[in-house]
Amino acid sequence: MVSNVLLLRAPTQDGSSPDKYEACFASAGYQAVSIPVLETVLVNLSDLNQIVKKGPLQKGLGGVIVTSARACEAWRVVVEQLVTDEGQSLDTDWTSAPFYAVGEATAAALADISSIPASHHLSPRDIRGGSTTGTSEKLAQFILADIGHDTKTTLLYLTGDKNRDTLPNMLEDGGIDLENLQVYGTTGSSRFERDLRDALEGLPTDNPRWWIVYFAPSAAEFVTPILKRYYRLPELDVEGNINAQDVHLAAIGPTTLTFLRDSLRLVVDVTAPKPTPEALVGAIGGAS
Missing domain, CATH: 3.40.50.10090 (Rossmann fold)
Structure with a gap:
């Protein structure tokens, strides 16, 4: 039958x-x-907007960790909002801040944000990891080697609602502080x-x-x-x-x-x- x-x-x-x-x-x-x-929705964009608007120096951030295309999308949406609302009057500069990416797809999505007109100062320019850091564990090892165990720094970690503890545990054990911000979550379709x-x-x-x-x-x-x-x-x-x-x-x-x-x-x-x-x-x- x-x-x-x-x-x-x-x-x-x-x-x-x-x-x-x-x-x-x-x-x-x-x-x-x-x-x-299920579907994925962006959340806490107003919080991310304030972080991007203030910039890494004012926020005391040594870089940004991005582990998914959704997190890249959140940054892109905020950049588009700020470019529309603030234009060139915003003197924030993210071009020298390292963005640590899991995998090639995430790195490519970060790089594509720079295609937004007049977004140069808000877009990721220094993208690290990518093809050599395809997992959270590999990215954590890369970050620790890149920053050095003796350097005290805080990284902005853009997360979803379901995250493994591997990366944050490894970084915190290595002396790196994280500022966690959930920017996307899963909900019923x-x-x-x-x-x-x-x-x-x-x-x-x-x-x-x-x-x-x-x-x-x-x-x-x-x-x-x-x-x-x-x-x-x-x-x-x-x-x-x-x-x-x-x-x-x-x-x-x-x-x-x-x-x-x-x-x-x-x-x-x-x-x-x-x-x-x-x-x-x-x-x-x-x-x-």
Whole structure:
């Protein structure tokens, strides 16, 4: 029996090849669609605006650490605001401040900020790391070697809402102080319910069997109340509701399974043995 499969994840953004999960399900005879559940938004831009406006000397900063394209986007947005509001009257100068970047993509995004007209004094010019610092650990090692263990300095660290402790711990152990500023965060997609309705309209209505695949606890917490408006999800604490309307749930891994079962009290039929398209399709196929 053919099943519809709802994948609670963003599809791969690559025009040259199909999404791996959707393609893998299609090859096994399923009708699958991916729907983005989360989106990233910029936050605390007014705080960053004041830092950029005052400049590194007034703020006592010896440089900036940037570990993602989103952090670069935050700096770019603030620069555009300041150029529009202040123009050339702003005498702040960031051109000599080192910007430490994780990976080539982040370094390239920083360099591109200088393309904003009249932004020379606010744009990153001294970009360090990049291709040689593709991980947080490598960047921390690079910064420590670049600054030196005997030099006391404070670096502005632009972060998101989910950050590993590796880089800040290594730098603080090396005597470098950090001024942390969260400039982006993850939240539920404002388009999810609209995208879900569009997806339901595009899937065959004669397929009575549904699989819904969860990929992360954070996404599950946001999306489950919305899904309950369209499906009767199998719940542990609701008698007679298991597999209502032939809806089955799958988890991409044990962490997601535990959250679905223990926190959301949902019945999960399948957990992928590995977080790969092939393993997920195989697990669902074995339970179908």
